[in-house]
Amino acid sequence: MQIFGLDIGGSGIKGAPVDLDKGELTQERHKVLTPHPATPDSVADGVKQVVDHFGWTGPVGLTFPGVVTGGSHIRTAANVDKSWIDTDARALFSDRLGGLPVTVVNDADAAGVAEMSFGAGKDRKGTVILLTLGTGIGSALFVDGVLVPNTELGHLELHGHDAEKKASSKAREVEELTWEHWAHRVQKYLAHVEMLFSPELFIVGGGVSRKSQKFLPHIEGIKAEIVPAQLQNNAGIVGAAMRAAQE
C-alpha cells in the first residue's frame, strides 16, 4: 500500500509516495522552498505543488512542527508563523488538494513512528524517546512501541531556559559553540529527560544525527543507550504516511 508523505520544515516542503510495507519512498522526493512568512495559505500552496508534481490522487500524511491533535488541529507554533495556531490543518490542506484525505501529525512524532518501525527503534520494547535536534527540539515518546503523541519535551525548562533555546542544533550554530560545548548542553538536557522518564533508549534525530560521531562520544553519565536515527532525511515523510495509514 502507498500513501503520500510530506514533511514541512523550516527550509523545505518535501514529499514523495511511500511504500508502507518497506518504509521507503517509491520515487525520488520532490522539494519546494518553504515560503517566508510560512503562513497557512502560502505553505498550502507549496504542499499542492509537491503533490501535483507526482499527480497524486490518494491519501496524504503531513508533518507539522508543533502540537497537532486529532490529525488536524494545530495547537502550538513555536518556530513557525503564529497564525497557524487553531488552524484546522486537515481542512486547509484537503481543500487545497481538491478534497484528498489528509492527516497532519507532529514532525517528531512522525520521525519517531518511522524510526520505531524501520530504523533505530525497530523491535525495541520498553520506553524509547526520539529527540530531533534541529531548529527546535522535537520529541516522540514510545512505550512498548506505542506512541504517546505531542510530548513537546523540547520545551522543558533547563537552567531557567526553554531547553530548545540552549540545546537545539540551531543554538549550536547561533552561539558558535564547539561540538564539545554543545554536547555538554545536550548531556544536561538528556539527564533531565532521563530523570523524568528513565527510557531504555534515546534515539537522536534531526539533520545533526548525520554528524553524531562529533558529539555523541562527548556525552557521559546517561544510563540509557543513545543511538543516532537511521532514516535521517526521510523519517518525517515515511512517518507522516504511516500515521495517515493508521487513521
Ligand code: BGC
Ligand atoms: C515544537 C515541536 C516540534 C519541534 C521540532 C518545537 O519547537 O514545539 O512541536 O516537534 O520544535 O520541530
